[in-house]
Amino acid sequence: MDAIATYALRLGDDSLILGQRLSEWCGHAPAxxxxxxxxxxxxxxxxxxxxxxxxxxxxxxxxxxxxxLAFRRDVMDFTNCLLVEQPNGDFAQTIARQLLFxxxxxxxxxxxxxxxxxxxxxxxxxxxxETSYHxxxxxxxxxxxxxxxxxxxxxxxxxxxxxxxxxxxxxxxDDVDAAALKDGVGVDKAALRPAWDARIDATLAEATLVRPAxxxxxxxxxxxxxxxxxxxLLSDMQFLQRAYPGATW
Amino acid sequence: xxxxxxEWPLWEVxxxxxxxxxxxxxxxxxxxxxxxxxxxxxxxxxxxxxxxSLWVLPSAQIVASDPGDAxxxxxxxxxxxxxxxxxxxxxxxxxxx
Numbered sequence: 006m007d008a009i010a011t012y013a014l015r016l017g018d019d020s021l022i023l024g025q026r027l028s029e030w031c032g033h034a035p036a037x038x039x040x041x042x043x044x045x046x047x048x049x050x051x052x053x054x055x056x057x058x059x060x061x062x063x064x065x066x067x068x069x070x071x072x073x074l075a076f077r078r079d080v081m082d083f084t085n086c087l088l089v090e091q092p093n094g095d096f097a098q099t100i101a102r103q104l105l106f107x108x109x110x111x112x113x114x115x116x117x118x119x120x121x122x123x124x125x126x127x128x129x130x131x132x133x134x135e136t137s138y139h140x141x142x143x144x145x146x147x148x149x150x151x152x153x154x155x156x157x158x159x160x161x162x163x164x165x166x167x168x169x170x171x172x173x174x175x176x177x178x179d180d181v182d183a184a185a186l187k188d189g190v191g192v193d194k195a196a197l198r199p200a201w202d203a204r205i206d207a208t209l210a211e212a213t214l215v216r217p218a219x220x221x222x223x224x225x226x227x228x229x230x231x232x233x234x235x236x237x238l239l240s241d242m243q244f245l246q247r248a249y250p251g252a253t254w
Numbered sequence: 255x256x257x258x259x260x261e262w263p264l265w266e267v268x269x270x271x272x273x274x275x276x277x278x279x280x281x282x283x284x285x286x287x288x289x290x291x292x293x294x295x296x297x298x299x300x301x302x303x304x305x306x307s308l309w310v311l312p313s314a315q316i317v318a319s320d321p322g323d324a325x326x327x328x329x330x331x332x333x334x335x336x337x338x339x340x341x342x343x344x345x346x347x348x349x350x351x
Contacts, residue, residue: 036262036284037284038283038284038285038294038297038298039294041294041297041298041301042293042294042297045297045301142293145289145290145293149286149287149290
């Protein structure tokens with residue numbers, strides 16, 4: 006794949022893996038209403054993934070569509086950031102992941118609406134409304150849990166602590182990003198960081214939480230160096246197409 | 255059953271289907287505060303483009319008539335057919351009436 010196709014692939018993989026992770030909550034959330042909330046966010050992410058992965062397949066030109074890219078690639082070929090593949094943990098850990106990712110995704114999609122690739126711009130324009138809601142939902146839950154009971158606060162702190170080391174990767178720029186930026190297709194992700202910091206800090210302040218201490222960033226997702234968690238996720242997600250290749254219904 | 259004292263309070267949900275229509279009661283959600291109630295109402299009742307506006311209000315705030323008073327409250331209207339505006343012709347093409 007060239008840089009632009011890879012750029013679309015990364016966007017799709019982020020959405021796909023987060024959507025799959027969130028769907029694991031289906032039937033297990035703390036309340037029926039929360040179950041629906043998380044399923045809605047999951048479905049939004051899977052919808053975004055469908056668009057981006059179909060586009061990546063078109064740009065690649067090897068006859069692979071979004072389904073082929075989602076269900077017939079091995080773990081090393083996935084280009085999602087490490088944050089989205091992290092385990093759900095408890096509800097607070099899931100919400101911590103959502104806070105960090107959705108604010109990033111909303112800023113990213115807002116910028117991508119100006120992409121010179123009209124398909125990416127159109128997908129981003131549709132998705133940014135979804136993502137804006139996800140960011141609000143996540144922030145509201147962080148405030149409730151952080152400024153809630155002793156137990157909810159402790160869980161929120163632990164959740165943020167788990168996810169924090171994966172935040173830097175969101176804004177990292179490599180060769181693919183540089184090439185996409187040069188073509189006007191991609192955006193300068195590093196430039197999104199100050200706005201993201203301000204949003205996260207505002208939410209944490211309202212939640213009476215302190216920002217976790219800086220730590221060495223864990224990266225590598227964009228080039229296929231994943232945590233052990235992704236393989237397990239894929240074995241679940243890809244089981245059917247692996248066992249019955251090409252099955253439809 | 256879960257401990258009722260730990261249940262989140264109940265909120266009634268009203269959805270406006272489109273501009274010009276009134277909000278209609280569609281059901282209820284559990285939530286700890288008004289914002290959460292709105293979010294849960296959105297996620298539960300507007301997933302299939304059902305609405306353009308939402309109201310939520312605490313169920314405990316609803317004052318209901320006593321079923322035991324139904325006779326005194328509602329039966330006197332039964333024989334007052336002249337209160338129905340059924341003597342007018344409604345032109346074709348009028349909806350939502």
